[in-house]
Amino acid sequence: MDAMATEPLVRDIMHTPPVKVTPITPVNEAAQIMMDKGVGSLIIVDDSDNLIGIVTKTDIVREVVAKGLSRNVPVGNIMTKNPYFVLEDYTVKEAAELMGTHNIGHLPVLSRNNMKPVGMISKRDIIRLAPHYITLVYVLQSQVEKR
Known part of the structure; x- marks a missing residue:
């Protein structure tokens, strides 16, 4: 049997539907959406639903709150x-490696x-649904930080 066939796929553990906003959404509204939806x-x-960016709670703290x-x-x-x-259809392992x-x-x-x-x-x-891969995330991250 193909080893890849038994690997969990991203679609098996992803949050769906994705929480999306447009680039003109004010930060305070984006922060409220994150709170309401329980996402980070x-x-x-864009107007055609193409991915153009991502914003995280950390981005809001670092780029808006900390800078006043x-x-x-x-x-x-x-x-x-x-x-x-x-x-x-990527494997969770591939996602963990990228992260x-x-x-x-x-x-x-x-x-x-x-x-x-x-x-x-x-x-x-990944921690919740494929915990054996989180070690991979942190091992790769520490290797990158040492460079």
Whole structure:
């Protein structure tokens, strides 16, 4: 039997539907959406629902709160543009490797069919649903930090 067939896939553990906003969404509104939905990040999409960025709670704290900026600043001003992402049929191991190598905690999940956002996967999802892979995330992350 193919070893990959037994590997859990991103689609099996991702949060769906993804929580999306546009780049003109004010930070205070984005923060409220995160609180209401219980998520730590939002996918930023254009008018055609294409992934253009991601914003996390950490981004809001670091780029808005700590710098004393207006809470009305658009998320497009602080988002990570062209973020790393995974496709829904990637293995959880591949997602964990990407997170560890690039020291990121959230990955948008795109559909292989149309490359539109269909979910989000986080380190917390991996810890909860595939805990044996979280070691991989932190081992790779520590190797990157030593460079």
